Amino acid sequence: MSKGTVVLAYSGGLDTSCILVWLKEQGYDVVAYLANIGQSEDFEAAQKKAESLGAKKVFIEDLRAEFVEEFIWPSVQANAIYEDRYLLGTSIARPCIARRQVQIAKQEGAQYVSHGATGKGNDQIRFELTCYALYPEVKAPWSMDANLMHIRLFTNPDYKHFNRSINSNHAPSDLYLMTKNPDDSPNHPDVLEIEFNRGVPVRVTHLKDGRSEDTPLDIFSFLNEIGGKHGVGRIDIVENRFIGMKSRGIYETPGGTILYHAHLDIEAFTMDREVRRIKQGLGIKFSELIYNGFWYSPECEFVRHCISKSQENVEGKVQLSVFKGQVYILGRESPKSLYNEELVSMDVQGDYDPCDASGFIRVNAVRLREHCRLQGDLKK
Amino acid sequence: MSKGTVVLAYSGGLDTSCILVWLKEQGYDVVAYLANIGQSEDFEAAQKKAESLGAKKVFIEDLRAEFVEEFIWPSVQANAIYEDRYLLGTSIARPCIARRQVQIAKQEGAQYVSHGATGKGNDQIRFELTCYALYPEVKAPWSMDANLMHIRLFTNPDYKHFNRSINSNHAPSDLYLMTKNPDDSPNHPDVLEIEFNRGVPVRVTHLKDGRSEDTPLDIFSFLNEIGGKHGVGRIDIVENRFIGMKSRGIYETPGGTILYHAHLDIEAFTMDREVRRIKQGLGIKFSELIYNGFWYSPECEFVRHCISKSQENVEGKVQLSVFKGQVYILGRESPKSLYNEELVSMDVQGDYDPCDASGFIRVNAVRLREHCRLQGDLKK
Amino acid sequence: MSKGTVVLAYSGGLDTSCILVWLKEQGYDVVAYLANIGQSEDFEAAQKKAESLGAKKVFIEDLRAEFVEEFIWPSVQANAIYEDRYLLGTSIARPCIARRQVQIAKQEGAQYVSHGATGKGNDQIRFELTCYALYPEVKAPWSMDANLMHIRLFTNPDYKHFNRSINSNHAPSDLYLMTKNPDDSPNHPDVLEIEFNRGVPVRVTHLKDGRSEDTPLDIFSFLNEIGGKHGVGRIDIVENRFIGMKSRGIYETPGGTILYHAHLDIEAFTMDREVRRIKQGLGIKFSELIYNGFWYSPECEFVRHCISKSQENVEGKVQLSVFKGQVYILGRESPKSLYNEELVSMDVQGDYDPCDASGFIRVNAVRLREHCRLQGDLKK
Amino acid sequence: MSKGTVVLAYSGGLDTSCILVWLKEQGYDVVAYLANIGQSEDFEAAQKKAESLGAKKVFIEDLRAEFVEEFIWPSVQANAIYEDRYLLGTSIARPCIARRQVQIAKQEGAQYVSHGATGKGNDQIRFELTCYALYPEVKAPWSMDANLMHIRLFTNPDYKHFNRSINSNHAPSDLYLMTKNPDDSPNHPDVLEIEFNRGVPVRVTHLKDGRSEDTPLDIFSFLNEIGGKHGVGRIDIVENRFIGMKSRGIYETPGGTILYHAHLDIEAFTMDREVRRIKQGLGIKFSELIYNGFWYSPECEFVRHCISKSQENVEGKVQLSVFKGQVYILGRESPKSLYNEELVSMDVQGDYDPCDASGFIRVNAVRLREHCRLQGDLKK
Known part of the structure; x- marks a missing residue:
């Protein structure tokens, strides 16, 4: 008897293929789900692979337009940048992918979701927080199987080559x-x-x-x-x-x-x-x-x-x-420019009275002079 | 009889030369002061010019080392950047220049300071706030003389060419x-x-x-x-x-x-x-x-x-x-790196238990699930 | 010939009465405007007084409802409090009063507004910034007349008694x-x-x-x-x-x-x-x-x-x-309470697994332990 | 054979007495530790009780002075207040108590610490984060025993009476x-x-x-x-x-x-x-x-x-x-007051020129008028 249905975010790669098989072995029905957010991938081949590994159903979802409009555009509006440097590309892909996964889970009556983002990373968190936020009752099983972990890492050039050698190696x-x-x-x-x-x-x-x-x-x-x-x-x-x-x-x-x-x-x-x-x-x-x-x-x-x-x-x-x-x-x-050529121009005085600047400066200096006065008083 | 002594931040250019002459005409004794903060300039020629225009004294001060150490270095520490783009180079030069000017004014018994940064800009403010902060009793005379203003602008390519044509002209x-x-x-x-x-x-x-x-x-x-x-x-x-x-x-x-x-x-x-x-x-x-x-x-x-x-x-x-x-x-x-290769590595479990991540995520999700629950309740 | 029309925020008191007379003497037509924002005041007597002093027109405006709804209510929503202590009562009255004054000025074709909040206070700023923001072309004349100033201060117990004696006197x-x-x-x-x-x-x-x-x-x-x-x-x-x-x-x-x-x-x-x-x-x-x-x-x-x-x-x-x-x-x-009695209760475990808290704590401690590790390493 | 030594933050109450016994049953040596941070408690009786329950050693530590100086005083300096209302009394007691506990654990060669703050609260977190931060290798065992939990709650008036009845009951x-x-x-x-x-x-x-x-x-x-x-x-x-x-x-x-x-x-x-x-x-x-x-x-x-x-x-x-x-x-x-009676006084003009305020206001209004101008332009 089935333990229930799992919707697995499937990539076609070795990791999530192993997870698919493992979930089947554990007694789950597996619905494989591939999100197209613009990566170059052979979706047809991935679908066939998922089916051959025993997926009950395979969903291939083109999320490209909604990814751009609902996730990238708000990030552009925000000038979103993490720690002054990272433009958050992968970070905003996760909620987009997980949202559809939750929709599929609800539609298919699945109580479980799964994914390949195990370990110590941010993606597991992004994935699971999204699922809990949109489908509070959902569960997210994943394997601690050592072999599986090892395979995954062995094939992940990103972690393999770069995290290890941070001090000495420059990125090829x-x-x-x-x-x-x-x-x-x-x-x-x-x-x-x-x-x-x-x-x-x-x-x-x-x-x-x-x-x-x-x-x-x-x-x-x-x-x-x-x-x-x-x-x-x-x-x-x-x-x-x-x-x-x-x-x-x-x-x-x-x-x-x-x-x-x-x-x-x-x-x-x-x-x-x-x-x-x-x-x-x-x-x-x-x-x-x-x-x-x-x-x-x-x-x-x-x-x-x-x-x-x-x-x-x-x-x-x-x-x-x-x-x-x-x-x-x-x-x-821009038709809505707040740049005012005349106002800023040095040869048009216009509405701006240079005396105002002096007053502005002197009022701004009130505090500074008091501070200086106090410092002087304290030294006496 | 002299109205008093003015220390003028002198550049050798047309603007501050005009100001020097004007201050003399108004009855002030003028001490000219040139700060070397690394700009390419013929300081000797400027000194001669100031003397020939009637400066009572001329100070040429090499502030380059203190500019770097006391002003640029703290800005580097701060990752200082204004409105996400401007690295504040000229902004930090003003307090450096004005600080020495105040020192000279005090040393020379001058009650006045002056500068060429008239008009609608930031530099007047930076200059004068520094002076008030360090020498609260000081005064800062400057001219409203229309001619002088005009000459200044006419010869200032920066304002002339760029502020006017912001929408259409690309910077040459x-x-x-x-x-x-x-x-x-x-x-x-x-x-x-x-x-x-x-x-x-x-x-x-x-x-x-x-x-x-x-x-x-x-x-x-x-x-x-x-x-x-x-x-x-x-x-x-x-x-x-x-x-x-x-x-x-x-x-x-x-x-x-x-x-x-x-x-x-x-x-x-x-x-x-x-x-x-x-x-x-x-x-x-x-x-x-x-x-x-x-x-x-x-x-x-x-x-x-x-x-x-x-x-x-x-x-x-x-x-x-x-x-x-x-x-x-x-x-x-770095000897003080907080990057821990072993901790972050995917094939060393070390001290980090993947179960902890699940707990971490579920506790972070408590709020999100409550929010979802309330939204659901409200819809009923 | 009239210099133009001024709308004066009139209080009925000595200060603004003097200003009214002074504005007339300067050649302005004066429209007196009294705002009722809930203060106890004899508005009828004030109206008569303004008329007797030569106001061309007198407006008495009941702003109480709009003051509460449009100014106090948003401040309540904000938990507005200045410097942790002051609930901003008078501060929010100014824009409410000045907004109507601008409306009257526009309606009456007045190019000027005036008020009694002279000197070193915040109210002048609140008043004038509101006027400039809503009626950029307006001007705001006010007197520097020493006598007038003196009278004003002499009759203002607030400033007289309290600002002077800040260190020694307790408020009666x-x-x-x-x-x-x-x-x-x-x-x-x-x-x-x-x-x-x-x-x-x-x-x-x-x-x-x-x-x-x-x-x-x-x-x-x-x-x-x-x-x-x-x-x-x-x-x-x-x-x-x-x-x-x-x-x-x-x-x-x-x-x-x-x-x-x-x-x-x-x-x-x-x-x-x-x-x-x-x-x-x-x-x-x-x-x-x-x-x-x-x-x-x-x-x-x-x-x-x-x-x-x-x-x-x-x-x-x-x-x-x-x-x-x-x-x-x-x-x-509240029907929208986020307080969940069952969730927080100690004798209902419900959805919350105490193990999750341990994971949550350990993940939060990762950084702290790394910091401790580095401190230890540095001491070696 | 002992599983190792645990330093238990012991209160003398039912909860931590149960934990003491449970830890002994699990095979740990237990060092009981009572912190005096000013609560009214019979420390002697608690000591005897701990000894009678099998504690290997009992520490009673008077932390009152260090609690005030090192924890309360910095909070006073900060005007520390959580969510605008809570002055954080209990929150700052935890790190003070746990710090000494860690010192005792190191001194006694204990690999474990324990405490009675189980469940869904903040105190477990405060306690354990402090321990991990100061003693990264430490472990913190605690019981999930249902009985124990129940007893605890049954005797805790705080949770019993108040968390349950938040909407209807006023605190007695x-x-x-x-x-x-x-x-x-x-x-x-x-x-x-x-x-x-x-x-x-x-x-x-x-x-x-x-x-x-x-x-x-x-x-x-x-x-x-x-x-x-x-x-x-x-x-x-x-x-x-x-x-x-x-x-x-x-x-x-x-x-x-x-x-x-x-x-x-x-x-x-x-x-x-x-x-x-x-x-x-x-x-x-x-x-x-x-x-x-x-x-x-x-x-x-x-x-x-x-x-x-x-x-x-x-x-x-x-x-x-x-x-x-x-x-x-x-x-x-204060000898370091920045309040300047003369500056703020209305009848002493002193250094402050009322014209400066007008300039100050007009410069502050530049932005507001531009905004108003744009709004007007957009409506045309």
Whole structure:
């Protein structure tokens, strides 16, 4: 008799294949689920493999559009970046994948979900927190089987090669899949214009060849293509995992890096200084929440709402050049610009009286002078 | 009879020459003061000019070493960056320059200080707040004379060319003084190793040619040279001035950009996650204070102290490559690393029990499940 | 010929009467405007006085309901408190009063507004910032006339008696207008139940005598009455003005103090911990903005929106007792409570596995043990 | 053969007596440890009981002085308060108690520690995090024995009576041990003067009867006595536990409440506004850390250091009255006051030019007017 049904996030790789078999052996019915979030993978072959290993059912789900619109776009609005460097690409994939998995579990009457993200990492947390948040009664079995663990690690070049040798080894350039080595990238830049509305890109145009994209998925894919061609968005960092360890992370985020710079720029152009300051703090909080797996949490919903509110006037076009691993902002324009040429100009006095600046400075100095006075008094 | 003595921050340029003459005409004795903070300038010629225009005395002060040690180094420790992009180079020069000016004023018995930073900018504020903070009784006269203003602006390419044309004009590449155009920069990277102690660089070594520098000024100059050669640290941004206007800023910070990346990296390697999080908030505060001219303020002293405290274990070496406008971190090592290879490794279980992660996740999910439960209850 | 029309915020007192006369003498037409925000004042007499002094027109505006609903209620939602102690009563009155003044100025075609809040205080700032924010072209003339100033100060007991003698004098008990001295207050408490919806009170009931109020103005007036009767909400503090001085403030906020405690309680009962933490930070920001006069600013609008969003589930009833200057929370109930009796109970294990706590603790300790390990290593 | 030695935090009560017996039965040698942090308890009787139950050794440790100096005083400096209401009394006792327990364990060669704080509470976390932080190799066994749990709960009035009945029952007044019911408290206030140095109390004087205390323990005990006599510091709250549940807490903190108000006051009088603002944020962080059990953590050490630094000038005397559950600040004085009577006075112009305020306001309004301009433009 079956112990119940498990929906397994299946990758087609060795790890999750082993888990599939192990779950069957334990007496579970297994529904395999493959999420397409844009990775290059032979989904048909994976489906066949899952079936041949005994999956009762196989779901292959194209989540690319919803991943871009519902997960990447809010991160762009937030200028989400973890510990000043990591653009959180994999972190936001987990809740997207797990959400669908929960939907399938509910639909198939499965009481269990499973995944291959075992061990000491963040992905287990992101996966399981999402499942608990969306389906509180669910359980998540996973194996402690030593063999299985070993196989997994042995085949995982990321951990094998990099975490071990953090002090001595530099990352080999053939590690990267999406980005060219800047050494080998073109000797001429591509110049793009990205148009934003409410803080999300609505169109990208290649200013030379005129190619233009305007659906979220096409925009993001195009930016990945251009960024990848020029080697944009590679980082090699030490990061702090939620479980309190430091680990080395090597990431490539070509399209996300372009969007990060472009969005920062249009936001600075259209958003009030003090709103920006408050929103910056919310964006840092948002980044920590995403990294730690709390996409589906009351606080993350709250922060997303607030950040989204801040983006109402973040609208306009940014021109930028992509070249040798770098993104250069060239200019920007917006119908909602708060940049006032006349106000800032040195040869138009306009409404601004230089005497006001003196008063402004002297009032700001009241505190400083008092502090100085006290220091002087104390020395007497 | 003299109205009193003014110490004028003199640049040798047209603006401050006009101010010098105007102050003399108004009846002041003028002491001209030129600060050398590393800019390329003919100080001897400037001295002669000041004398010929009637300066009673001329001080030429080499502040380069103290600028690096007392102003740049604390900014490196703080990862100081204004509005996520601007590394604050000019902002930290003002308090350094004004501090010496106040010292000269006190020494010369001058009741007045003056400067050329008139108008709508941040520099007037930074200059005057510093003076008030260090010499509360001082006064700072400056001219509203329309002609003078006009001359100044007419000769200031920065404002003339860039603020006006923010939406349409891209910055011409000959604007930059310290950095090569990345297009024309070398086709091979330079690889450096920077050694830090207590969060400040104590040595830089060129890993190929073996050149090594170990005084603050030499280290910073060398990094400026290498960064400049590879076109590192150019930005074209819209920023929010303290007086509430948005303005366009075009900056180049070659050495500072290299240090920013290197310091972020060694800090992530040696600093506890939660200390880092608190310190990040202090660094953002510090950056705003510097930008707004509050280097000499009780809160900035407090924040500097706290940040400095956080750097006690920020020690070690970072290897990096500089190429085509980009800084790539290659690796790092430290006697105070908090990276624990064994702990993070997937094939050593060590002290870490995977069951703990499940408990950790389930306890973190308590809140999320309650939230979900309430949402469900409310829908009934 | 008239210099133009001024709308003067007129109080009927000596100061603003002098300003009215002075403005007439300067050649302005003066429209007098009296705002009723609940202070006890003879508005009819004030109107006659303004007319007799030459006001072209007199507006007496009852702003009590909008003051409670649009200004006090959002402050209650925010738990707004400045520097941990001051509940901001007068601070939120200014934007309410100035907003109507701007409306009258626009309606009457007045280019000028004026007020009696001269000098070194916060109220001038709150008043003028509101006017500039809502009517950017407006001007605000006020007199520097020494006599006028002197008269004003001479008649202002608040400043006269208290700011001078901050170190030695205790506030005399007859200073307070709204609250009884706790010494003389009743020897038996009043017990109230306040019902909240979306974070604002919608009903208050006296649990003994059954009196119940349910409009914002009536609720707030009743709470002022009960709080006043029991001497609730008196404070004697030193606060930091926006212009950088410390000043002494003596305030009484009977109804606001009751609402502060009641709202804190119902919020804690219904709001997720982490949402609360983020919202607490926004509330502190909100309080500073209000204090400094930025009610009408993009950042304050943004923060108000976010805080209001956080209040969606802040609903339920709080029972409290008011006695001898103190508010005691007795209990609370809510249909949206996140308090789960079964979950927290010690004799129901339910869904919560004590082993999870051990895992949770051990994972939280990973960082701490690493820190300890490093400290030990460094000592070797 | 012994499984090893356990140091048990023993209270003399039923729970820890059961644990002692259970540990013996499991084969451990048990060292009983009783910490005296000021609770009223018959330590001699407890010692005898532990011995009679088979403890190999019994330590009775008087931690009162170090508890006040090393744990309470830093909390006073921080104005530590959790979720705006709870003064953290029990939270700071745990690390104090556990620290000595670890010292005893090391000295006695014990590999294990144990305690009675089982279940769903914060105290288990505070206890165990402290032990792991100070003695990473230690283990902490505790029982899941259902009987034991049941007994514990049955005899624990706190949980029994209050957590169950949160919505309907008001706390009975005989629950409180340290504070009189304000109803029954004296009809005349006691007036105290507390002197601070570097943010901690160094003397308390009863202004009428002249009694004066000047050691930390005596000061705190005296304040507990006076506060208790007048019913100060009772709260009945719902709080958010670290493990994500809401629970009801009923606390009494008489001396701590007096110190909280007095310290807030002297701090406001002597600390720069902006330093205070930054320090307020650190204090909130500190409170969360303490509540969650992270007293011994790198971030808490860092924050304590920063807060302590902020207190350098927090010096002076506060006069206050304690009456019917309330603390009223009457006045304050300090050699390091930043309150400047002349500066703030309305009839001394002194150094402050009212025109400066107008400039200050107009510059602050630049942003607001731009925002208004944009809103207007957008509506066209």
